[in-house]
Amino acid sequence: MELQIKNLSKTYSNGVQALKDVTLTIPQGMFGLLGPNGAGKSSLMRTLATLQQADSGSVMLDDIDVLNDKSKVRKILGYLPQEFGVYPKVSSYNMLNHIASLKGVSNKGERKDLVESLLNKTNLWHVRNKSLGTYSGGMKQRFGIAQALIGDPRLIIVDEPTAGLDPAERVRFHNLLSEIGENTIVILSTHIVEDISNLCNNMAIICLGEVVAKGNPSVLTEAVKGRVWKKAIEKVELEKYQNNMQVISTHLKAGQTIIHVLSDNQPDASFDASTANLEDVYFAEITSRMETVSA
Structure with a gap:
């Protein structure tokens, strides 16, 4: 499984060129995208997540045309955006059950098994009946990963997932991402260098919309x-x-x-x-x- 990004460019209506001829090959496993705020990371993530259209270029996930077959991509995509909102009065169990239903898991028994498995995987089972509005920042991020895993995705995109988390929650989140990355493509977009060092065997550095370095972190060092x-x-x-x-x-x-x-x-x-x-x-x-x- 491989994600091929070729000559991807995007300019917004205000004239800001967010992406400039971005070309990357992203294999299965954890891939880090490192850059300062405003570098173009979120623009790239939103494009890969089919939330905005590129001006030019191509993106292929194996044989799937990401830019032109959005409905097919969304069936195998898990996405945790930088700003992740929750319904504050709904429990995590009921919310995951609802999202699973929307993603096509129609069998009630299968949906129950899936939701319980995800809550255990993200260490949220003990708070499954508490409203999401009472969750800490780290718990909300783990819930975000849980909802992103519904549908057994082949591509998972997480945008600035550890920003604002305390050290203990960051470690828990790192362990969870590392486990997920064993069987799928996980793109971790962040400005925190330590996150990339701890988790990723492949990475790219992006600045002002351009890829300025890419490869294995140890080789780059x-x-x-x-x-x-x-x-x-x-x-x-x-x-x-x-x-x-x-x-x-x-x-x-x-x-x-x-x-x-x-x-x-x-x-x-x-x-x-x-x-x-x-x-x-x-x-x-x-x-x-x-x-x-x-x-």
Whole structure:
């Protein structure tokens, strides 16, 4: 099973070009789509989920034409959007039962077995009779995955699923996604680098509507190995370093500003070598793309 995206482009009526000639091959398993807010991730997800039309390009899920056979795609699609609303006064059991009925599970016994299985799979069985409005953020996200799994989908799209979750809920959600990804295509769209590092063997980085890097996270990280340097500076010095070096990221530690610089050689003796990780790859690609656009 494979999803083939070729030369996909989308420009909105306000002139914003959300997708620019996007080409990706997404195999079975977990695939991470990483990018900052406004990068085009949600536009791509909505297009793949048949919620909006592309201007040009093609998308094939095996032999299914995703852009032109929307009804067929929807039968095998599970989708958890970034903004996932629920009916606050309805229980998760009744809501899943209703959604299963809408998706064509007409046999009452089959529907009961399916709903109970999904509630157990997402660890919601113990709160199955509570109204959705009383659920925590993590519980709502797990319910979102439960409804996305109805119909035994071959393609599952989750858009920013862990944003706002506490650490414990993120771990539970990661474990659930990893289990699901063993038997289907799961596209995880996020701006959280750690989510991709923990879950995905394949990924792409998107910025300003364009794919700027793609491949295995470990292989992408190898490309910057030995080229990342770090130094603690005073905040007022940041602009000076940004003007003279390729500063790819900054963060605070114990009240000091730590900068990461990308350079083939040690910038000067005050810099220490930093073990490269996927976050360095991400920021290097994003800053490089932003500098190209602003130049």
